[in-house]
Amino acid sequence: METTIGFENIKLVLQHGFGFIISKVMFTAAELGVFDLLRESGEVLTSAAIAERLGTSHVGMERLLETCVGLKLLRVEKKDGEALYGNTDVSNLCLAKSSPRSQYPSMMYSSEVSFSNVLYMTDAVREGKNQMEKIYASPSNDIFAGFYRSKQDMKKFLDTMNSVWVLNGNEMMSAFDLSCFPLICDVGGGGCALAKECVSLYPNSTVTIFDLPKVIETAKKHYVSSEEHRITFHKGDFFKDPVPEADLYVLSRILHDWNDEKCVCLLTSLYKFCKPGGGVLIVEILLNEDRSGPLEAHLQSMMMLIHTEGKERTPSEYNALLSAAGFKEIQFKKGSIYSAILGRK
Ligand SMILES: C[S@@+](CC[C@H](N)C(=O)[O-])C[C@H]1O[C@@H](n2cnc3c(N)ncnc32)[C@H](O)[C@@H]1O
Structure with missing residues (x-):
C-alpha cells in the first residue's frame, strides 16, 4: 500500500543522488584555481574576467560559478546588471591553496583518487572486504602498497593526511596535557x-x-627542516619490528586501518616497549556508542571498507582493544571531528 510522502522527503533522495556532482563541482573549481584567483585578487570579478585569467571557456566558467554560489562556496553581487563573484569566508580559508589552513591537497586527492575508488563500493559491500586488488592490483592485506605505488602517489597521500591537521591538529594534541611525556x-x-x-x-x-x-x-x-632537532626518525614495520622506547605512543588514524586482531597485536607491542607510567594516545573519528552517527564516521567507515582491513569504532570498542593490550585509566576527549583517547601503562 502506498503511503503519502511529502515532497521534502522525496527531495532528500534527489539531493543525495546529486551528492557526487556536488563534490565534483567543488573539486573542479578548486582544481581550476577559482578560489585562489578570488583570494589573491581581493575583489569581486565577472565570470568573463575569471574565465580569461584561468584560461577556460566563458560558458563553462559561468555555469560553474553560478553552481558554486548555490553551494555557498562563492558569493555573488549584482552591479549594473552584471554578476560579480567573490569567495565566501570558508572558501578563502579552506579551498584556496595559499591559505595556511587549506584543504586543497585533500580535495585533489578526493577528486583524482577517491572519486574513482568509490565505484568499488558495491563490490566491497557484497564481498565484505577491501577492493585494493581490483583498484591497484596490490594484495588486499598490504594496503599501503596500493597507496604508495610511486613516490608521487605517496607524497599526495601524505599531503592529504597532513591537511586535516592544519585544522584539527592543535585541538587533538592539546586534548590532554602531554607535558608529562618527554619522549613521544x-x-x-x-x-x-x-x-x-x-x-x-x-x-x-x-x-x-x-x-x-x-x-x-x-x-x-x-x-621537516634539518634545523628541527626535536623531531627524529625511525624506519620500521610496526607489525614486525621493535618500536623505540617512549613515554607516549601516538596512534593517529592507524587503528581504523586494521582489524581487531592486528590492533590488539600492535597495542600489545606498544605496551611492551612503553616506559612505566607512560601511555598511548589514539586519535580517530569516533562512532556514537549506539552507532547512530555521526555521519562523517559512517562515511569514513565506508571508505575504510573499500580501502583497508579496518573500520571506525565506538568508545567501547576502543576501550576493549586498549584493555586487551593491558592499558588502563582510559579517558576520552571528543573534538570537533576527531577524538583523542588516552590509555596508561
Ligand atoms: C592513515 S595514515 C595516518 C598518518 C598520520 N598518523 C595521520 O594521522 O595523519 C597511516 C600511516 O601508517 C603508516 N603505516 C602503515 N603501515 C605501517 C607499518 N606496517 N609500519 C609502520 N607504519 C605503517 C603509513 O605509512 C601512514 O603514514
Missing part, C-alpha cells in the same frame, strides 16, 4: 604534522616518527 613516538606519523604540533605545544618533548622506510625518506625530504 608518533607511530605511523607519516607526514609529521602532529609531531610538529606536539613540539610547538610541549617545549620539553621530542618526537620520533616511526613509519615504513620509504615514508621516512619522503618525510625527511619534504616535511
Whole structure:
C-alpha cells in the first residue's frame, strides 16, 4: 500500500543522488584555481574576467560559478546588471591553496583518487572486504602498497593526511596535557604534522616518527627542516619490528586501518616497549556508542571498507582493544571531528 510522502522527503533522495556532482563541482573549481584567483585578487570579478585569467571557456566558467554560489562556496553581487563573484569566508580559508589552513591537497586527492575508488563500493559491500586488488592490483592485506605505488602517489597521500591537521591538529594534541611525556613516538606519523604540533605545544618533548622506510625518506625530504632537532626518525614495520622506547605512543588514524586482531597485536607491542607510567594516545573519528552517527564516521567507515582491513569504532570498542593490550585509566576527549583517547601503562 502506498503511503503519502511529502515532497521534502522525496527531495532528500534527489539531493543525495546529486551528492557526487556536488563534490565534483567543488573539486573542479578548486582544481581550476577559482578560489585562489578570488583570494589573491581581493575583489569581486565577472565570470568573463575569471574565465580569461584561468584560461577556460566563458560558458563553462559561468555555469560553474553560478553552481558554486548555490553551494555557498562563492558569493555573488549584482552591479549594473552584471554578476560579480567573490569567495565566501570558508572558501578563502579552506579551498584556496595559499591559505595556511587549506584543504586543497585533500580535495585533489578526493577528486583524482577517491572519486574513482568509490565505484568499488558495491563490490566491497557484497564481498565484505577491501577492493585494493581490483583498484591497484596490490594484495588486499598490504594496503599501503596500493597507496604508495610511486613516490608521487605517496607524497599526495601524505599531503592529504597532513591537511586535516592544519585544522584539527592543535585541538587533538592539546586534548590532554602531554607535558608529562618527554619522549613521544608518533607511530605511523607519516607526514609529521602532529609531531610538529606536539613540539610547538610541549617545549620539553621530542618526537620520533616511526613509519615504513620509504615514508621516512619522503618525510625527511619534504616535511621537516634539518634545523628541527626535536623531531627524529625511525624506519620500521610496526607489525614486525621493535618500536623505540617512549613515554607516549601516538596512534593517529592507524587503528581504523586494521582489524581487531592486528590492533590488539600492535597495542600489545606498544605496551611492551612503553616506559612505566607512560601511555598511548589514539586519535580517530569516533562512532556514537549506539552507532547512530555521526555521519562523517559512517562515511569514513565506508571508505575504510573499500580501502583497508579496518573500520571506525565506538568508545567501547576502543576501550576493549586498549584493555586487551593491558592499558588502563582510559579517558576520552571528543573534538570537533576527531577524538583523542588516552590509555596508561
Ligand atoms: C592513515 S595514515 C595516518 C598518518 C598520520 N598518523 C595521520 O594521522 O595523519 C597511516 C600511516 O601508517 C603508516 N603505516 C602503515 N603501515 C605501517 C607499518 N606496517 N609500519 C609502520 N607504519 C605503517 C603509513 O605509512 C601512514 O603514514
